[in-house]
Amino acid sequence: MSVEEILSRDFATLPEVIAEQAGERPDQLALVDAKRQLTFGQLDALMDRIAAALQRDGVKNGDVAAACATTSVEYAATFLGILRAGAAVAPLAPSSTPESLVMMLTDSGAKVFFLDKGVSDALAGVADQITAKRVSLDGSDAGVPFETWLAAEGAKPAPVTVAPEQPFNIIYSSGTTGTPKGIVQPHSMRWGQIRRGVYPAGAVTMVSTPLYSNTTLVSFLPTVSNGGTAVLMPKFDAEQFLKLSQQYRVTHAMLVPVQYRRLMERPDFDSYDLSSFVMKFATSAPFAAELKADVLKRWPGGLIEYYGMTEGGGSCGLVAHEYPDKLHTVGKPLPGHDIRLIGEDGKEVPQGHVGEIVGRSGAMMVGYHNQPGKTSEAEWHSPDGLRFIRTGDVGRFDEDGFLTLMDRKKDMIISGGFNIYPSDLEAELAKHPAVLESAVVGVPSQKWGETPVAFVVLRKGKSATAEEIVAFVNGNVGKTQRLADLIVVDTLPRSHIGKILKRDLRDGYQGKALA
Known part of the structure; x- marks a missing residue:
């Protein structure tokens, strides 16, 4: 055969x-x-x-x-x-x-x-x-x-x-x-x-x-x-990437957005012969429209952005070189992929409304290994019994069927293409004797796309500097999960039902874009 x-x-x-x-x-x-x-x-x-x-x-x-x-x-x-x-x-x-x-x-x-x-x-x-x-x-x-x-x-x-x-x-x-x-x-x-x-x-x-x-x-x-x-x-090294691309006449590459930014920011980028490129791909993190436009302008070959999850379900694709007016979106559902938006009540929302993104296709995980409860939480079933995977992201379809991401419902941080879960970092912060409560959010980072920043309320009668707490946490987590900054506050903002308002923390962060 x-x-x-x-x-x-x-x-x-x-x-x-x-x-x-x-x-x-x-x-x-x-x-x-x-x-x-x-x-x-x-x-x-x-x-x-x-x-x-x-x-x-x-x-x-x-x-x-x-x-x-x-x-x-x-x-x-x-x-x-x-x-x-x-x-x-x-x-x-x-x-x-x-x-x-x-x-x-x-x-x-x-x-x-x-x-x-x-x-x-x-x-x-x-x-x-x-x-x-x-x-x-x-x-x-x-x-x-x-x-x-x-x-x-x-x-x-x-x-x-x-x-x-x-x-x-x-x-x-x-x-x-x-x-x-x-x-x-x-x-x-x-x-x-x-x-x-x-x-x-x-x-x-x-x-x-x-x-x-x-x-x-x-x-x-x-x-x-x-x-x-x-x-x-x-x-990954931007200079080495460009040298190898030229040496081997590379035709395809899958990169995360922060890698595109590092490549495009190099003063010598335009001096390399990248004419062999046929197609470039991007996934794993938010991809700024202006960066996509720069890639399309200066890097030969097409550009396709994929939106999806490791768990599978439904994925979208933006063929950026064909739709330069849709660079703010992540494209349309791929062929054979069923993407729907659901509200807090678990029902589909009308066209043009914002909802949680759920997806179904031939590319779906079996489940989480040895964790049937977590598997069940990640699933949504349509009224006719079809199984979908919940993304935890919220978005909206425009009149042309292109999906725009609005926010990440689960507050997951994507740094350099890797997932960081705030709850894990908050659990580490809770181990420090001076920490009463905390909240971790993702803030813009020129180097990583996003990076975690913690807001901490200290226990009465306890004292600790931000530097001491950061050193404590970063000594106990993986390299890609380390805190970039920590702010000691008197209280954490909460909704009327007691939920911490992480968006307020993120929007009010004074550090702005971190290096």
């Missing part, structure tokens, strides 16, 4: 199509990083060795293996090799606290844990709580060295049969000290993303966000499945 025939099927698996790509184009580059390159033939063989080694270590069809490391060719191949063994991947954020990483490893039930030295060093204090077999992707003493652990060259794994609703990956929604939610995405969801057709054979895609992020996977997976080349960056 040819690649074209596999991709035309209603369902197949990613490892199947990569095997066929290896047969049709064995010498085509599949993965590239600063240290190593793999062709499709080499990638397919390495996936076999990884899958065979996992099966040797007792990983069965339907089990889970976890990975937490800097992006590399080895990491990308391991992600794909885990899938070939029939297991689900739990990609974890290295910026998470050690306690959160242990919690996620335990919750996922991972039997094998792939990591690197940086993660191993961070986990030193809790290493005895990790029961999964450790494999070091960078050859360090973080675990069994990757090359030693691999099955012998030419090894083949036992074939597995994967069902469409079988877990493909478990992405954890929070890396703070709160309890993370494992979002279980099935193979059918990923197959639908692969078949969208926006990454053609021969595409060269820059991968500049981490492999544990859904933002990355919706770009990386279709690229390799469709016979393209993924150029992997271990860490």
Whole structure:
């Protein structure tokens, strides 16, 4: 069966199509990083060795293996090799606290844990709580060295049969000290993303966000499945991004808005040859209309913004180069995606009214791993019984069917493309002996798009400086969740029913845009 025939099927698996790509184009580059390159033939063989080694270590069809490391060719191949063994991947954020990483490893039930030295060093204090077999992707003493652990060259794994609703990956929604939610995405969801057709054979895609992020996977997976080349960056750097784009004649890229801003602000941006670009994508955070306009004006190729959730449901797409007068919106629902707006009473609101955004499509999570209650809270069912995913965002459709986001109902903060939950930071603040109550909001940041700021009321008879409290909290949370500022106030503004008015805090913040 040819690649074209596999991709035309209603369902197949990613490892199947990569095997066929290896047969049709064995010498085509599949993965590239600063240290190593793999062709499709080499990638397919390495996936076999990884899958065979996992099966040797007792990983069965339907089990889970976890990975937490800097992006590399080895990491990308391991992600794909885990899938070939029939297991689900739990990609974890290295910026998470050690306690959160242990919690996620335990919750996922991972039997094998792939990591690197940086993660191993961070986990030193809790290493005895990790029961999964450790494999070091960078050859360090973080675990069994990757090359030693691999099955012998030419090894083949036992074939597995994967069902469409079988877990493909478990992405954890929070890396703070709160309890993370494992979002279980099935193979059918990923197959639908692969078949969208926006990454053609021969595409060269820059991968500049981490492999544990859904933002990355919706770009990386279709690229390799469709016979393209993924150029992997271990860490985003604007100058390096531009140099690699020029060197490899990059055609596609998925970026978060803060990365676009950093690129466009470079004085030398226009000196790079970016004429190879066919399409650029954006997601994960609010994308300012003026920044979209600047990208369209100065960066060759089209620009598409996606709005959606890791949990799936419905997504919208703004084809910005075709609708320059709609840059303030996130576009229209994608084909096959049903987006509706509901009021506080759970009923759909009339056209033109503001409501919470709920969505339904073929790309939907199975649920939150081991948390049926949270899964139920995230769902809305239409009067005719159809299941939708609630976004927690509110918006309004205009007369042309374009969706404008109004605010985030859940007050979630998106910083540098990563989700920060204020309640987790507020829980940490509550542990400080001088803090009576607190509220955390997101404020504008030139560097991150948004960043968390805390407002704190002190206990009577207690004293502490803002700097002391910030140091206390930031020492106990992941790197991406750290507070940027803290204001000590006498009282927190509340509604007549006692709800803290976070919008008032956000609007009244005197720090304005933070660096």
